[in-house]
Amino acid sequence: MARADMFIIEYHLHGKPKSFIIRAQSMNNAQAWHWASCDAGVAPIPKPGRPPLKVVSRPQAEKYGITEVKWRETATLEWTQTP
Template sequence: MKHNDLFRINYELHGEPKSFIVRTTRMDNGEAWHWASCDAGVAVIPKFGQQKLKRVSKPMAEKYGITHVRWSGAEQIQWTEGLTQ
């Protein structure tokens, strides 16, 4: 069974839509809010294996203008799509 560790996160920063893809071993709503805060420059990007880092919560992120955070598994890239042989 293949495990997808790529996730797309969509959010708004002061009303402007933003989107990015992050590679991580797990994703949930709390993680998505933290990663959106990292992308917006509000939070610290965790180093590999760093567990003691304080996460940015939804209420704290909203104070910095981050809203409407949504996440989903990123689609797999089809490298051979459209190639003729």
Template sequence: MPAPQLYIIDYRLHNEPRSFIIRLEGLDSAQAWHWASCDAGVGIIPKFGREKIRKISRPMAERYGITEVQWRVSGERVGAGV
């Protein structure tokens, strides 16, 4: 099992820049959109690691004004993961 890493997720909410750090074992673009939605107050954060919740997709997030989601491992340059 991979060790958790710190990821930085940058996004825009109604054209205002936002950024946050999250610790996860792995991250991909779909997950980044979901976590950006959670940070914006749209998505649901699971109470337990195994809890099954409906993840917010990119089209749904865009309906709420979330755009330009980018992510990277903490310590890497901007644009490393998209």
């Protein structure tokens, strides 16, 4: 069974903490900054399966008040049945 990768992205927008969960095949710092910009309303959200029209970089995001972008993979849950 294929595993869907889920990532938590946390950032600050004008000093206020924000976070969201996103499903993606992979994540890196540049992508996290871009997705934080999308969540903040700075960049348009790309259509599924298509690359973004313009990727927002860290310096561009910082101009709009986005700072301290961090990301991590969500934990894998193991479901077990108890009698």
